[in-house]
Amino acid sequence: MTLKDRRKALGYSQERMATALGVDRTTVGRWDRGETEPQPEYRPKMAALLHVDLLTLDALIRESSGSPEPDAGAPSHDAYGPGEEDMIRREFMRVLAVTGALVALPADEADALAEDAARSDAAGYLRMNEHLWQVYQLARSKHSVRPVVTGQLTTLNEHLADGPSTPAALCAAAGDLFQLAGELAFDRNRYTDAAAAYSLAASASKEARAFDLWACALVRHAYVETASGRYGEAVGLLSVAERVAERGDHSLSTRQWVASVRAEAYAGLGNLRECERALDEAEKVVHLGDHAHNGGWLRFDGSRLAEERGARYAQLGRLDKAEAALDIALTQLALARGQSSRRRGAVLVNLAAIGAKRRDTEQLLTSATEALRLARQSSSGYVVRKLQALQAEIGSIVDDRRVAELGAQIAALSGT
Template identity: 50%
Template structure:
């Protein structure tokens, strides 16, 4: 019911509280771009440029760096160009609200849409992050009870309840069509954990509560990441790392660093991801050898090496990740650690696509497509196979796989899928003489604009 309400509000609010952006239009013209040329360079539909300039929609976060570079302005200057010019239509005062010490607001308050309800939920969640992050680092009161005090029994039951609820929230996130539906529940759970942190009676209890908070921070980061809100996701992962350190859990900490590295990978800043992954690998070596943490680190390192064009290093990392299959028993918890090696075929295929090795990629992706996949994962594999068609200039292969990926992305409204398709769109320019490719590009643009 929450997810349905959010969708209705977002649709009704498209264009609400906005005004024309004459300075954005003037800047484009001053640089000599027509709307068509500007759209082609950015890889979006021409109609999207018109809607930006009329103030009907805002550019999505991931395209803003490219937009600012094309306009030859800083991101801060871009925000000024995107400010509505009707003073009665400007956004609320949240931009001037004082920032908390642990988090800062992102440049845009249009979290998961432009609706006021979405922005309110996001701001409230950031407030909760600030409060919880503060209590994580505060020392336990000096009158705390001894570790083995009988009064710890109720606390033990409370901690077990937190762990069970956290696990349920991860399951909700995994199964939900609209991932953002989990965010208000995560916020409420964090509020509860924060309340317990203020009354922690022992160091052990404090560490266990930090463990619960670190778990929740990572889940919140995943919600934001799925929505392509990378600034908010990175903030959550940073707090998760701090909580994991307080909890003295190297595996939890390593996973937080891996997720933080994903932000750089998806923004194609592969070298920035490497130090985070190196630190994660060292932490994982100090963790539980029966868990899959170190092998997940290797799998993500392979993606970073692929982005850097280092085939041999990528293959070594993938081979290291394959060693997860030698583990026995429960190797992941289904929450902050979900790597069990079942996705390695598609991950290997993605790496080879990035490396421009269709001969290696197609075999891995065909193997992955034969498995039982969630809609989100299947869409990713289909998009990679479409990308192979683009690399080969095989329009039929491109259209066959891309149309199926588009259908899944439209049904699930996943930001992850949209981002994958946006990456595919940037490879279409050499084939735009084919009207079918132009139509495909327009369909992807329409999807990325709506989501």
């Protein structure tokens, strides 16, 4: 089915579709004929008009243009050159800043009656946000999701600019979307951009008095600090996140997620006792119900406990404990449906690091080579960062040509 088929099936003429989207009728005609594709900012609203999700919309667009289905086994690459990438990044940050400013504007008391109507609008944004989180988690290349997120932010900007006030429900929708925007930046190793997005997320969530959403924004901000090796600063952020989460919904896993990331920060500081205490607190997530997370801005469900414990013990040099936990994690990932290349890659890098510490060349090469393959396949900045850290571990093993070649491959991957 093409875009034209779907449009006509729902009774939309070209004129009516053009009016709904704010474009010229000839633009819709070019989309029908596959001569051009809808720009990212139009896609969320178009998907809503056609009663499809964004992945289905993409399939309709490809069918209209005659483009082949992407090869699921091939690695994804960004279609932007260096100059255009920087321009898109600046545009992304501009949209973030504008939405953040609009959300922060104080509401007039006289406009409080508009709150009920705004709740209905916000529900639509929250549904789209939920869908975008799902697309982000399933995407082979996380960066490919950014145009659609930018389009959603642009649409939210326009809504906020047209309204006389910013009700709490829309603030919560913005806080949700800012966290996803931060995730996109973080996965690209854009720490400053990620921190800016998470700060806006925390601000919007605070305005909405959405305590769990607010705490999760702070947790994500703490990830930026741990990735930069600023473990003391991360502990400070997580202490605030813990206090905020205490005011939230205790049936959710927010507090356990805070504890999990606090374990990473304490491992970075070399504090085994506090790290293990935090890990034990995080494991209390298994006693919560099936609805302890929402699969979007809160995804901590306990499925990564073995990975987390193994990674923390590896940080602390407790190699036997680390390897046992990581082996369990690999088994769990192999049994899981739709296993994450990003997660498997991270576990393999940790196992490779253990091999390096033991000077077990075969374990190092086997695990790191597979992690390299997954990093190329997923275009994950997270796995690349872990591989970069691995280079410091393998630097002392200079008497093996295969290890030297591995280091060169990591360096080449880091530079792309």
